[in-house]
Structure formats: C-alpha cells, structure tokens
Amino acid sequence: MTQQLGAGANRPGWDDDPAVPAWTGHGPLIGAATADACVIGLGGSGLAAIEDLAHRGLSVIGLDAGRVAAAAAGRNGGFLSPGGAMSLSSTDSPVSLELRSELYRQTMAEQQRLADRLGPDVVRPTGALELAGLPGDPVDAAEADAITEQLASLRAEQEALASIGVKVEAYDGVLGQGFFTPDTALMNPVRRAFGLATTLPAGTTLHEHSPVTGVRAGLVTTAQGSVCAGVIIVAIDGKLELLLPQLAPVVQTMRLQMIATRPIAPGRLPCGVGYRAGYEWAQQDPAGRLLIGGGRDHFLEAETTFADDPTPQVQQWIDSAGARVAGEPVTVTHRWAASVGYTTDLRALCIPVDEGVVACGGYSGSGNLVGPIAARAAVALAIDNTPPPGYLRSSLQS
Numbered sequence: 001m002t003q004q005l006g007a008g009a010n011r012p013g014w015d016d017d018p019a020v021p022a023w024t025g026h027g028p029l030i031g032a033a034t035a036d037a038c039v040i041g042l043g044g045s046g047l048a049a050i051e052d053l054a055h056r057g058l059s060v061i062g063l064d065a066g067r068v069a070a071a072a073a074g075r076n077g078g079f080l081s082p083g084g085a086m087s088l089s090s091t092d093s094p095v096s097l098e099l100r101s102e103l104y105r106q107t108m109a110e111q112q113r114l115a116d117r118l119g120p121d122v123v124r125p126t127g128a129l130e131l132a133g134l135p136g137d138p139v140d141a142a143e144a145d146a147i148t149e150q151l152a153s154l155r156a157e158q159e160a161l162a163s164i165g166v167k168v169e170a171y172d173g174v175l176g177q178g179f180f181t182p183d184t185a186l187m188n189p190v191r192r193a194f195g196l197a198t199t200l201p202a203g204t205t206l207h208e209h210s211p212v213t214g215v216r217a218g219l220v221t222t223a224q225g226s227v228c229a230g231v232i233i234v235a236i237d238g239k240l241e242l243l244l245p246q247l248a249p250v251v252q253t254m255r256l257q258m259i260a261t262r263p264i265a266p267g268r269l270p271c272g273v274g275y276r277a278g279y280e281w282a283q284q285d286p287a288g289r290l291l292i293g294g295g296r297d298h299f300l301e302a303e304t305t306f307a308d309d310p311t312p313q314v315q316q317w318i319d320s321a322g323a324r325v326a327g328e329p330v331t332v333t334h335r336w337a338a339s340v341g342y343t344t345d346l347r348a349l350c351i352p353v354d355e356g357v358v359a360c361g362g363y364s365g366s367g368n369l370v371g372p373i374a375a376r377a378a379v380a381l382a383i384d385n386t387p388p389p390g391y392l393r394s395s396l397q398s
C-alpha cells in the first residue's frame with residue numbers, strides 16, 4: 001500500500017530537518033537494569049515524565065520501541081492545541097466547564113513552558129485560526145449545510161473562550177470565516193522532542209529500539225532485557241491498549257494521516273489553521289511548505305486500525321484539501337500516518353494499572369500539550385498518590 005503512494009511514503013515532512021540525520025540516538029536495552037523509575041514511550045509525554053521524575057531526584061530509565069518521537073509525537077501537525085480535544089462550548093461533556101477551563105489554562109501554561117525552554121525555532125507564536133469548511137466554493141449542498149453548522153459551532157466556541165478570558169476575535173477574510181486566537185502557537189514536533197531528549201537532567205538513561213513486551217508492578221520486560229523499578233509510567237498514545245489490554249474499554253487506536261508539499265505562495269497561511277471543525281489542520285512552515293492532514297471523518301471505519309501507513313483513499317482526500325488550502329495545485333513530497341488513541345468521552349487517561357504503574361494516553365488527536373500534563377499527573381499519582389485533576393480520566397469505572 002505504502003509503495004503505491006510513491007517517494008516519501010510514510011516519512012514525515014518534519015524528517016527533512018537537519019536534526020534528524022544528525023540524531024546519534026541511544027542503544028537498545030540489553031540485559032537487566034535497575035532504576036528508581038522507568039518510563040515507557042519517548043514522545044512528548046514520556047519525555048515530560050522523565051524530566052519530572054529526574055527533577056524529583058529519581059534515577060530514570062526511558063524506553064522506546066523505536067527512535068525518540070518515532071510515533072505521533074514526531075509525525076503530527078505541530079499545533080499546540082489548547083484545551084486538547086475537549087471544546088469549551090460542548091454541552092454533553094462529562095467534564096464541567098470549570099474543569100475544561102482549568103485544562104485550557106494549564107495547556108496555555110504548558111505552551112509557554114515549551115516556548116521558554118526551546119525558543120522560537122521550535123515554538124512559533126503565530127496565533128491560530130479555526131474556520132468553517134475548506135477554502136473555495138462548497139462542492140455540493142451537503143458541504144454548504146455543513147459549513148453553516150460549523151459556523152454556528154465556531155460562534156459558540158468563540159463566545160465560550162471569551163467568557164473565560166481567552167483572547168479571541170471573529171475572522172472573516174481571505175482564508176474563510178471563523179475565529180482567531182492570537183496567543184496560540186505552532187511547533188516543529190521533531191525539534192521539540194529532540195530538544196527535550198538532549199537536555200534531560202542527570203540521572204536519566206534512554207534506550208531506543210527496545211520494545212516493551214510486558215509491564216507489571218516493579219518490572220518492565222523488553223525484547224532483550226528488563227528494568228526493575230518501583231515507579232513505572234506508560235506514556236503511549238496510539239496502541240496503548242496493545243501493551244495494556246485492560247485499557248481497551250476506554251481507549252481506541254485510530255490512524256491520522258498527513259502530507260507535506262513543495263513551497264506554496266509565500267505567506268499563504270500566516271498561522272496554523274483548523275478547517276471543518278478541526279477535521280483538517282494545516283500549517284505553512286518557514287520554508288514555505290504546506291503541511292496538512294485530515295480526512296479521518298470520511299473514512300472512519302478504515303481509520304479505526306492499528307495500521308500506521310498512509311492509504312490512497314485518505315491521501316487523495318488530503319491532496320484535494322491541500323490544493324484548496326493552497327489556492328493552487330500542490331506537489332506532494334511526503335506522505336505519512338501515525339496512530340493515536342481516542343477515548344470514549346475525549347478525556348485523556350491517567351490510570352493506575354498496577355502497584356506503582358500508571359498509564360497515560362488517549363489524547364483524541366490533540367496530545368501535544370495535554371500529553372505532558374497527563375504524564376506529570378501520572379508521576380504525581382505514582383509517587384505521592386496525588387489524585388489526577390478531574391479533567392483527566394483516572395479509572396476504568398468513571
């Protein structure tokens with residue numbers, strides 16, 4: 001399937017960054033090791049957990065099945081999505097508006113922390129637009145009706161954001177109609193992960209290419225070794241339920257897909273833009289390339305899968321969305337996909353699964369900021385028994 005898609009298939013556009021070939025990496029875990037804590041998953045969330053544990057004075061071993069940010073953390077749209085997957089205007093969320101507002105504030109603080117830590121080469125303070133539909137005339141009556149519905153939802157969300165003091169303004173311009181949040185930023189996901197992984201405090205050891213095959217209280221088993229640790233944090237978004245099948249009732253792995261193109265008209269997208277209620281998302285990077293993903297809602301059944309390679313159907317959809325967003329035909333250079341975990345009620349997970357073992361994940365497509373927050377909550381739960389905040393799901397029962 002991947003081969004049919006040609007050159008660049010399943011290689012993220014972010015991997016053109018010079019940091020990727022320059023990455024020297026970490027060897028696999030071989031043999032038995034001991035540490036105060038072990039973190040499984042070296043994406044943005046796992047790296048945040050490792051940093052937190054090390055700051056608490058614990059020795060930490062971090063493990064990943066592949067490279068640092070091999071999965072969604074290095075293959076995503078680069079939106080620093082405030083509030084995660086839960087909207088403020090939702091009327092059927094199990095989480096109170098007060099708690100969703102608190103999560104929004106925490107995610108904005110996380111964005112600031114990343115910006116301070118990694119600087120403007122990684123975190124770009126562009127603002128973000130949320131727009132109804134895709135640019136250009138609706139292709140049929142169904143699309144026109146959907147745009148009307150999305151506009152109503154965007155107005156409700158804009159009001160909800162304003163009501164909790166978020167800077168937000170209505171937008172009606174060349175890119176479409178919706179709202180603009182000037183304080184939202186974009187990032188380069190690979191630079192973020194490598195930036196965090198290379199500046200971890202002393203006392204941390206990372207092992208790449210070390211797939212974990214078993215987790216129980218006090219012991220992590222990998223293909224070629226094991227880690228004995230009193231605290232174990234599982235920080236995996238997509239495919240979490242493969243390692244921890246007991247979480248299958250509350251999280252489901254889905255695939256998300258993207259493309260990158262040759263440079264389009266300079267300045268076409270001055271900021272990150274979400275289209276169609278967030279089902280498409282796009283940014284133009286400093287080199288002028290368009291990085292755009294989406295289409296999942298049109299292929300829901302096929303995208304409910306553990307497979308993580310791009311498919312012709314979804315890629316064709318994204319190609320046509322890309323041309324509408326660019327306002328011109330686009331030349332695709334990269335096509336890729338990755339797995340993420342969706343939860344039944346859009347709450348991210350922070351769930352104890354054994355004595356001293358806590359799992360986090362299930363960010364429903366928006367984990368760049370919520371992931372580190374859930375990971376630190378997992379650390380606090382594992383070490384101090386601190387109950388996770390109510391905007392996270394902390395048990396299978398409720």
Ligand SMILES: Cc1cc2nc3c(=O)[nH]c(=O)nc-3n(C[C@H](O)[C@H](O)[C@H](O)COP(=O)(O)OP(=O)(O)OC[C@H]3O[C@@H](n4cnc5c(N)ncnc54)[C@H](O)[C@@H]3O)c2cc1C
Pocket residue numbers: 040041042043044045046063064065066067068069070071072073074075076077078079080081210211212213235236237238239243255256257258281293337338339340361363364365366367368369371
């Ligand atoms: C195409 C796409 C676009 C997206 N766009 C955005 C966006 O713009 N904004 C946003 O906020 N979110 C976005 N997301 C979601 C976001 O990328 C994820 O929620 C986030 O990166 C999750 O990070 P993580 O560190 O929790 O998990 P992951 O990135 O899933 O990292 C987990 C790590 O665990 C490793 N692992 C898995 N199983 C094992 C095992 N058995 N043993 C050892 N290691 C294992 C994996 O190799 C991986 O490196 C997008 C996702 C995709 C796929």
